[in-house]
Amino acid sequence: MVRFLKHFFKELFGMLFLVVGVTAILYLIFNLMPGEFPGKGRGFEGYVNLLRRLFTFRFGTSIVSGRDINSIVFPAFRNTLILTIGSIFLSVMISVPIGIFSAFRGFETYSWPLSILTYLLSSIPVFYLGYLSLYLVSRYTGYLPIFYPHGAERGNPVLSYVLPILVLGFGNESISEIVRLISNELRRVMNTKYVTASKARGEPMLRSSFHEGLLIPLVSIIFSKVPFIIGGAVIVEYVFNWPGMGRLAFQSTLDRDLPVLIVITFLSVICVRSGMLIKEMLLLFIDPERRA
């Protein structure tokens, strides 16, 4: 437990350090850029003020629309979170069975078409997949709607989540990576002596190699993919008119809405670092070597 806490605070400290560093660099860059934001050009004092506002979550107002940034950013954050978590879940659901299957079977009759399929899926650019599915699914069959306005009592809003999550889940390039990693790791672990020994005792192979061969690689790859998925979400949000962080960031950059941009960067940093933190904690919990 003490080890656990020690690790936690170490990570937290690193995260704090990173946030301060990133915001300092941002403050510097935005000071050199044309455009306005509160605290600009006031040196260190302005920066401290900025930090205080960021850490107390009082973000102020957007200079372009004059609206409260909190009420802009948090709904966007929620929408992106839904998209990201949904798509990771989907990727895992597809890739893990394929990975296990090909670990057991090797590169032979049944598993190779599956592996090739995953590579194919991952190599389709996400914007292409997005437009393709829009045209095929929404336009011609009309089964799944594109995101509906929140005020209209029309259609089923839950259905509109399906298509973007499917597209990002297939198109975020992580399926083939998870498949490859899992099949390699699992095969390696299955060839170790302790698994052979447990097999000799009559235990199922998968159970004895579950921890080292499946859980550990899965946890590490999922959380290290978080930043890339946020990046991929920008395109999906754009294509599907999904009101998330990526679209907001893009729009604010065009409008040169610096206060909003600072907040978005701040939240992204926190999000990515939190992913790392959770990963470390989980690994500490799962990995017997680290636990010892």
Add this chain to the structure above:
Amino acid sequence: MKKKILFTLLCILTTTVIGILPVHAQDRGGTLIYGEYGAPIRLVPILANDSISIRLIELIYGSLVYYDPDGEIKGDLAESWELSQDMKSVTFRLRSDVMWHSMPGENRRHAFTADDVIKTFQIMMNPKTATSLQSRYNFIHSVRKLNTYTVEFKLKKPLLNVLGKFSFKIVPAFMLEEYSFLQGDEELLLYKHPVGTGPYVFVSQEGSSSEVVLQAYEDYHHGPPNISKIILRPFADQNIITQTLLYGGIDLETRVPPRDISEIQGDSQFELAPYSTLSYSFIGYNLRNPLLAIREVRKAISYAINRQEMLDSFFEGKGQLISGPFAPGSWAYNLDVEPLPYRPETAKQLLNQAGFTETTKYGIRKRGSYTLEFKMVVPISKENETTKRVILAFQSYLKTVGIQVNIEWLEWKAWTESVFVEHDFDIIYADWLFDDSFDISSLFHSREIGPGRNNFGAYRNPEVDSLLDETRATLDIEKKRTIYKKLHEVLAQDAPYTYLWTLTNYAAYNRKLRRVQIHPTRFFTYINEWYIPKEEQE
């Protein structure tokens, strides 16, 4: 025979009667969702200058007068008006039954009075206010409150069609008490929650998507509107708006991209409504550059580009080539002046005449140390497909006659700064959008040269100056038309711009919307008439 005539007469009669029947009470209701390319930026009438905000503001706010579909002036907040004998003052008698929409969290509603008109005007004309409207209204000398429901505007000089100018939107004085000017960065409730006197009440704006929800105003002074809810849905990508319309996600698209027009035309469920905004596109030159100050060079550029081909291939021919500085829909446009044809040979001749006979090793013409190489600045937010194509085509047309154009993409604010303030550019591609007055003196008068002024190219021509002054002085419409025609001719000859084209805009809507009529610039002016039949409301 007689019977037949009677029969047709009857037919006509019944159809007219059907045409003007009031909307059935049960046809009230329904939701209209409309899609825009981009989000509204400012929901305050005085500060808004993007067309998306202007369309939305039309639904929420009211003005003293407006133009009805037949071009006649009708009163909105004004009941009646009177122009004095010397035409130097206008008195408006205001409606006394107008209430402002209620403020958030408050049930009490304020009455609309003369104070609101005066406050609006004072804020609008305060030099510190960040608005583009001041030059339009500086013909007004002062405004005075006669009683609670009467205001009088004193004019600096008599002006033609002056009443139509009083179509600016009125903002509530009780929400702006401490303010004498607005710059857009104040902590103001009105920025987040617009309160107006128009047919629709602002309900909410969703945070991340900027979707705006409006509710019909039950106590609207012209009677409650038929459609009970309107939602503005912003899109980040132009390609998807038409798809969403066809799929049923939205009911109305305010501006259909040209290449989607044929797709909508083929679908019987949707209607395409052309409307022409009084606007045109042009290539503008900075005459501070000594090379562009040479008329032959500017003319050569005009001859060198094939405008018809650009119009046909990038805008599917949905527009019209123009020859001068007016929108072709206006009475000021001179139809006798022909648009310059595409003649690259003439362009080369003109360049030779101007002495640009040598070429560099890259094939760019030069004269002595002067090379025909120009910097073109383009705003990024306009960087949609068609703009990009026009600019690249322009670049390659000029290349063939030996002129090099270097394109620089700038973010919108930086673009307006470098064009209007710093004048750090050679060529721009832009549009002018007109109101109903066609006053072009702010574009070409030498008085208007300077930072922040509209004559960004520093065009100076004494003949044009005197003609422009003359149009301002005259009240006779026929005489004015003659002068404008002359102006058109001179400005076409002198080519401070290369006049490109005016585009026909198309709105597309689901046929379930009935009695749709669109105002060319403000779009939703006649929204009160629109309705959705009961059986199609779902």
